[in-house]
Amino acid sequence: MKVRKLIFPQQMEIINHQPLILAAGFFDGLHLGHQNVIGTAIRLARIKGLPAGVLTFDRHPSVVFGPQKGANYQYLSAPKRKLELFRNLGVDIVYIAQFDREFSQLTPPEFVDKFLMSLHLDTLVAGFDWTFGPKDLATMKQLKILAANRFDIVEIPKLQLAGEKISSTNVKKYLAQHQIFQANLFLGYNYQNSGPVVHGRAIGRTLGFPTANVAVAADQLLPALGVYVTRILVDDCWYPAMTQIGRNLTFNQGQNPVTVEANILNFQQDIYGQNVRLEWLQYLRGEIAFANKQQLIAQLQQDQLATRKYFEKK
Numbered sequence: 001m002k003v004r005k006l007i008f009p010q011q012m013e014i015i016n017h018q019p020l021i022l023a024a025g026f027f028d029g030l031h032l033g034h035q036n037v038i039g040t041a042i043r044l045a046r047i048k049g050l051p052a053g054v055l056t057f058d059r060h061p062s063v064v065f066g067p068q069k070g071a072n073y074q075y076l077s078a079p080k081r082k083l084e085l086f087r088n089l090g091v092d093i094v095y096i097a098q099f100d101r102e103f104s105q106l107t108p109p110e111f112v113d114k115f116l117m118s119l120h121l122d123t124l125v126a127g128f129d130w131t132f133g134p135k136d137l138a139t140m141k142q143l144k145i146l147a148a149n150r151f152d153i154v155e156i157p158k159l160q161l162a163g164e165k166i167s168s169t170n171v172k173k174y175l176a177q178h179q180i181f182q183a184n185l186f187l188g189y190n191y192q193n194s195g196p197v198v199h200g201r202a203i204g205r206t207l208g209f210p211t212a213n214v215a216v217a218a219d220q221l222l223p224a225l226g227v228y229v230t231r232i233l234v235d236d237c238w239y240p241a242m243t244q245i246g247r248n249l250t251f252n253q254g255q256n257p258v259t260v261e262a263n264i265l266n267f268q269q270d271i272y273g274q275n276v277r278l279e280w281l282q283y284l285r286g287e288i289a290f291a292n293k294q295q296l297i298a299q300l301q302q303d304q305l306a307t308r309k310y311f312e313k314k
Ligand SMILES: Cc1cc2nc3c(=O)[nH]c(=O)nc-3n(C[C@H](O)[C@H](O)[C@H](O)COP(=O)(O)O)c2cc1C
Pocket: 200, 201, 202, 203, 204, 205, 209, 211, 213, 227, 228, 242, 243, 244, 247, 248, 249, 250, 251, 261, 262, 263, 286, 287, 288, 289, 290, 296, 299, 300, 303
């Protein structure tokens, strides 16, 4: 898979020599709806013997336009993860357009004439609600008019499950409400976060439950605070783990920053500094401020039983 960053208009290095079947969208999370858009583009590309490309943007448009302007946006798939998901789907070329002021100010006809046309398109595939500028003007309906006789458009209809639209917004909503099963169902894979294992306060080992503290970058969205059944990828091997996202309420009057701490079952290795991946599987409970360490330990034993039970069923 080849990846090129495009900065309009000064840096437009187009690497497809043949016309491209292009799936366009922001694709945060690469959920089942996104997979349908990109999967369609790939199938079409294979039939026509052309390369399959994806057009995406380097930041969420709302960081430039919306109420979250300038804020630290939290992604379901931050840039590196998104590329990994594109690769898994079988995409040949990824164009990442820099979504800056200049780019955001292109009018819909300019976006098509000056930007899209330079990508050498055969077909553009996008979801029914894709917009490439102001919501009321830059619609799929408008795109069909602007593209007429120059490239084909395939519009992918809305995908729903049990009456709910498969969307990044809904996945985020589920993760914020501990509804991991629903989030994973809509994503079509188990939601993940990753980062290096860092040092904590070395309390875990004194409880008999050492916890790998995973430093998850601020641009990755975490599920809501609580205790979860997870799997953790260490050195290319997945292990069952129980993981808390919380403030370690029992210690320091709960005045701790939010940390992600994984106790890995049947595991005794020093993994400081290693990059690990956590896969969220099931919500167990909320964090509790215990009166003493013994009560916390008793609860951790219960959590371990629940975690074992989860994996026994599999
Ligand atoms: C599965 C799991 C559940 C936890 N639940 C709680 C909890 O309910 N309340 C709490 O204060 N700490 C909880 N902890 C966090 C421990 O307090 C934390 O692991 C301990 O403070 C170790 O910190 P350290 O990494 O600095 O050594 C939990 C940790 C794990 C792994």
